[in-house]
Amino acid sequence: MDSTRASTRCNIVIVDDDQLVRDFAAHAVIFHTNRRIVALENGFDGWQYIQNRRHEVDMVIADAHLPDMDGLELLTLVKQDDPGKRFILTSSNGTHEQTAGRLGADAFLAKPYDVQDLLRIIQELVRTHGATRPTQATIAFPTPDHKPS
């Protein structure tokens, strides 16, 4: 995991109405990137958050099936607003893959997906696109650090 390097940090928003999947994805991404992420349950809230913090969000991971505003509509709006923002669409419907590509998604993650698939896609997008935001200071509570032997 190289997410601790300053040049590869990014801020991520996860949108999925399935709480089990949303929480799992959030924990996996937090562990992988060692940063806070935002997890939301409907597309409209996701769009509002991204619009209000336009310069803070680097990557969006959203499911195609969302209440209020579905993932494909969210993808369209995000890419119209900022084509440089990375967007990963997840879906249990394989037919969404073609649509996602046409709308400019950077990656498609078909459900059910493995934790390795999720982390690999994030790492690949960060590696190839790089960070677009300046790094932010993170608050570190004093905890015992374990050095490599």
Place this chain on the structure above:
Amino acid sequence: MLRLGAPPTETREMDLDDIFFARLKLLLIMAKAYLNGWPMGEQRRQAMLANARHVESESIDLGRLAEGLHPGESPPPAPTEFDHLFYQRVKLLAIMIKAVAKGYPMGEQRKRAMQENLDAICQTLILNRGEADMAFLKVA
């Protein structure tokens, strides 16, 4: 566009088993990362704690539970089912990860015990799920 996940003909919603095994694999990744000396910041510790709690609560040997409800009537376990010891090892790993996340002292003995438990779980998964799943053990 990158594409990963289920093959196009096998897409479906993720069920409880998918979530459990995905979280178990994440737990294995967390354990390997800790034992390999990767830096553990506050965010990682919180994620470790949350994931370990989920796995610990979900690691239930339902086959053994059913056997207890109807003694003598349960069919023999299928070759791909995990035995009771496997679920106990998973629970133990979750407890170990929780200890790491909370900052409890982890000496060499505890690290060795975690490594052995981790190896036993991975070995069980390899034997039960075939070589197709071995790739997940290749942790970055």
